[in-house]
Amino acid sequence: MSAVVGLREFLVLSAVLFALGLYGALSKKSAIMILMAIELMTNAVNIALIAMSRFLTPGLMTGQFFAAFIMVVSTAEIGLGLALVLALYRRTRTVEVDRIDRLKG
Amino acid sequence: MYLNAWLAWSPEIVLTLAWAGMLVCGALWPRTHPYMRHATLAALLIALGLAGLVAANAHSLYGLYFSEAAKLDSVTTFGRLLFGSAGVLVVLASWDVHGEENAVEFFGLFVLSLLGEVVIVSGQNLLMLFLGIELLALPTYALIAIHKTRARAIAAGLKYFLLGMFASVVMLYGMALLYGSLGTISYVHALFPDPSHLSAARLGVLQFAFFFLILGLGFKVTAFPFHFWSPDVYAGGSTQVVAYISTVPKVAIMLAIFRILGPAFSTGYPIAKWFLIAIAVLSMVYGNIVALMQDDVRRMLAYSGVANTGYMLIAIIAGGADSQAALLFFLVVYTFGNLGAFFVVLGMGEDRHITIGDFDGLARRYPVLALAMGCFLFSLAGTPPLAGFFGKFALFKSAVAHGLPLLALVGLVTTVISVGYYLKIASNMYGDLVQRDLPEGRAIERIPVPLRIALVLAVTATLVTGVLGIPLFLGAL
Numbered sequence: 001m002s003a004v005v006g007l008r009e010f011l012v013l014s015a016v017l018f019a020l021g022l023y024g025a026l027s028k029k030s031a032i033m034i035l036m037a038i039e040l041m042t043n044a045v046n047i048a049l050i051a052m053s054r055f056l057t058p059g060l061m062t063g064q065f066f067a068a069f070i071m072v073v074s075t076a077e078i079g080l081g082l083a084l085v086l087a088l089y090r091r092t093r094t095v096e097v098d099r100i101d102r103l104k105g
Numbered sequence: 106m107y108l109n110a111w112l113a114w115s116p117e118i119v120l121t122l123a124w125a126g127m128l129v130c131g132a133l134w135p136r137t138h139p140y141m142r143h144a145t146l147a148a149l150l151i152a153l154g155l156a157g158l159v160a161a162n163a164h165s166l167y168g169l170y171f172s173e174a175a176k177l178d179s180v181t182t183f184g185r186l187l188f189g190s191a192g193v194l195v196v197l198a199s200w201d202v203h204g205e206e207n208a209v210e211f212f213g214l215f216v217l218s219l220l221g222e223v224v225i226v227s228g229q230n231l232l233m234l235f236l237g238i239e240l241l242a243l244p245t246y247a248l249i250a251i252h253k254t255r256a257r258a259i260a261a262g263l264k265y266f267l268l269g270m271f272a273s274v275v276m277l278y279g280m281a282l283l284y285g286s287l288g289t290i291s292y293v294h295a296l297f298p299d300p301s302h303l304s305a306a307r308l309g310v311l312q313f314a315f316f317f318l319i320l321g322l323g324f325k326v327t328a329f330p331f332h333f334w335s336p337d338v339y340a341g342g343s344t345q346v347v348a349y350i351s352t353v354p355k356v357a358i359m360l361a362i363f364r365i366l367g368p369a370f371s372t373g374y375p376i377a378k379w380f381l382i383a384i385a386v387l388s389m390v391y392g393n394i395v396a397l398m399q400d401d402v403r404r405m406l407a408y409s410g411v412a413n414t415g416y417m418l419i420a421i422i423a424g425g426a427d428s429q430a431a432l433l434f435f436l437v438v439y440t441f442g443n444l445g446a447f448f449v450v451l452g453m454g455e456d457r458h459i460t461i462g463d464f465d466g467l468a469r470r471y472p473v474l475a476l477a478m479g480c481f482l483f484s485l486a487g488t489p490p491l492a493g494f495f496g497k498f499a500l501f502k503s504a505v506a507h508g509l510p511l512l513a514l515v516g517l518v519t520t521v522i523s524v525g526y527y528l529k530i531a532s533n534m535y536g537d538l539v540q541r542d543l544p545e546g547r548a549i550e551r552i553p554v555p556l557r558i559a560l561v562l563a564v565t566a567t568l569v570t571g572v573l574g575i576p577l578f579l580g581a582l
């Protein structure tokens with residue numbers, strides 16, 4: 001048993017976080033909770049990218065840059081998502097996705 | 106080289122400047138709001154002209170740019186011209202709807218999302234693909250939600266947003282795995298290398314990553330298991346936005362998928378290929394059969410879009426230069442046919458659901474509108490004199506040429522099914538020319554002139570592509 005933390009450990013962490021986020025995104029009712037779960041998945045991807053970049057192509061930094069871009073884009077996404085949630089809440093007083101579905105018409 | 110880069114990407118620079126200018130002017134001088142549509146139209150026409158000029162100087166301007174991040178070639182030019190023309194049509198269709206209210210937001214977001222599509226098509230690595238998809242998708246989430254009266258539009262926008270983000274993240278995980286197994290994110294020379302150079306473990310990760318990637322991209326192009334959002338979103342948003350998001354983004358991502366997979370894919374990756382074949386077949390079968398059962402025309406067109414995704418995937422699975430030509434041709438046909446059909450629905454009224462019954466006797470009351478709708482429907486269905494026939498013929502031929510006759514057969518059978526629902530509308534429109542006692546469909550308010558122009562342009566495009574398709578068809582015989 002080696003004490004060194006290697007690529008495998010990071011990828012396992014990433015996979016576990018991704019699975020947790022996946023479970024949250026599929027099971028939660030509130031739009032806010034789904035947003036948070038998706039953020040968790042995004043960060044799992046970032047961990048995987050940075051770990052692979054560090055261990056597989058250490059000189060290139062490709063993964064690090066990819067992760068930096070993902071962080072910027074996901075900030076923009078959250079801004080838009082919260083704006084939509086607020087706009088909907090003002091009209092319907094709910095942020096629950098399955099209740100929104102019933103608002104046909 | 107620097108000057109060349111400025112010239113080569115001048116259409117995108119013009120659009121970016123137009124977007125920034127609209128944003129600043131809209132914020133500082135509210136009186137400029139009614140002119141946003143003029144500015145967008147002018148910027149799009151200038152960009153189209155510049156794209157044409159760039160294409161005319163292909164020998165000096167085509168190539169790789171920005172450290173091999175973007176490629177300017179005939180496919181990029183094709184994308185620019187197609188997205189630009191589709192953009193002009195959508196702006197004309199939105200002329201009165203978003204003339205004053207929300208004009209800055211609507212047209213600004215619209216221009217941004219067109220830019221995203223060019224990034225997708227010209228991009229040469231996974232990062233560009235991701236950025237392009239987000240630049241395309243984020244504005245469309247907001248565009249769906251922008252609607253004067255309906256809370257349903259915001260609900261549809263939120264739903265589209267949550268599912269779209271979910272799909273993006275899954276796609277990102279696939280991209281991370283692809284990067285891990287290949288050590289690069291560039292697909293200048295196709296992402297999928299010849300598998301004989303890869304170890305079994307890497308090949309395994311690669312195919313696993315492929316599932317994630319296709320799950321994310323399949324969501325955006327409404328391929329079968331990932332299409333479930335489209336009918337609700339299409340029924341919730343305003344019609345001209347739906348016309349836009351059901352065509353142009355799909356075209357852009359299809360072109361990107363074609364670039365990503367590359368020549369080694371169709372022979373070297375059997376599992377991934379069967380996965381794609383399954384998606385294509387299910388999309389065609391499911392989309393067409395469910396479309397047959399719809400009463401709301403926008404929902405019907407949503408399922409018809411699912412089916413058309415299946416047809417496009419045929420060319421991607423077949424691979425090769427002739428399939429690319431078939432795909433490009435079919436994409437043009439689909440864009441104008443689908444945009445046109447949605448514009449007719451828009452012309453029939455924005456405020457409530459348009460059902461198939463609303464088309465009753467349309468030919469007698471509004472003969473020109475009915476003729477236009479007939480033209481789009483028969484083109485989408487693939488009836489011989491119109492463009493759709495040549496598009497589908499080329500697709501099926503490329504499938505047969507690459508040893509996939511069964512796929513072509515499924516396409517053929519489902520095309521016959523699809524004629525059923527396209528004809529249902531046509532027979533409603535023209536039914537009472539034969540039989541006098543049919544019920545009246547709904548009355549239509551005056552159709553605004555810009556929308557009329559958009560319809561005429563879409564009909565012209567459909568007919569012209571049809572005529573251009575004839576030599577392609579004869580050459581193939």
